Amino acid sequence: MTEFDEPIPPGRTRRKSVARMRRWGLVLVPLLAILFQVYVPLFVEFLAYLELPLLVTVYLALLRQSPLRGMLAGALIGVIQDSLSHQPLGMFGIAKTLVGYFAGSVSVRFDVDLALVRFILGWFFFTFHQFLYWVLVRALLGQPASFEVRQVMVMGVLNAAVAVPLFHVLDKLKEGL
Secondary structure, eight states, rough: OOOOTTTOOOOOOOOOOOBBBBBHHHHHHHHHHHHHHHHHHHGGGGGGGHHHHHHHHHHHHHHTTTTHHHHHHHHHHHHHHHHSSOTTTHHHHHHHHHHHHHHHHHHHHSSSOOOHHHHHHHHHHHHHHHHHHHHHHHHOOOOOOOOHHHHHHOOOOOOOOHHHHHHHHHHHOOOOO
16 A cells, blocks of 8 residues: 555644745845855854854755655755855765755655754754765865764754744745745
8 A cells, every 4th residue: 555545644734735835035035145155154143153054955955855855955955065165065965965855854754844853854954964074075085074962962963043033034935835
């Protein structure tokens, strides 16, 4: 039996159809997030903790409910971010590709429209991204890198706190279902 043949348990409904973002939003939102990440910390150092390209990657993966589309969004956003940053090309691309894949996988199984779920996912994927980036720097580049657990946890909470209202604003860009 497939999941479509199985009866729906009482009190549950089938998931809504996959939402779509307007085409201009699919291009403009990631581009603005990347430009924010690259240029705003030059003027306001406090905002360097904010990882907007990662949050947009997570949002797009959750929106489309597809691991493949999440992976593609992560790869594109990561490679563009790599090309505009001073990091070695491909590091953000690899990390955001994996984050997009896992976020897309999570969205297939869980209802990700709740604010608490979005907060938890924002924190988790930020922490996962930072850990994965640390592993990549040490393994692929052979460079010493530090992973401050407390700092990553606090920055994860701050990014998650930004993710909830950001996802709400991005929800306004969705096409009608």
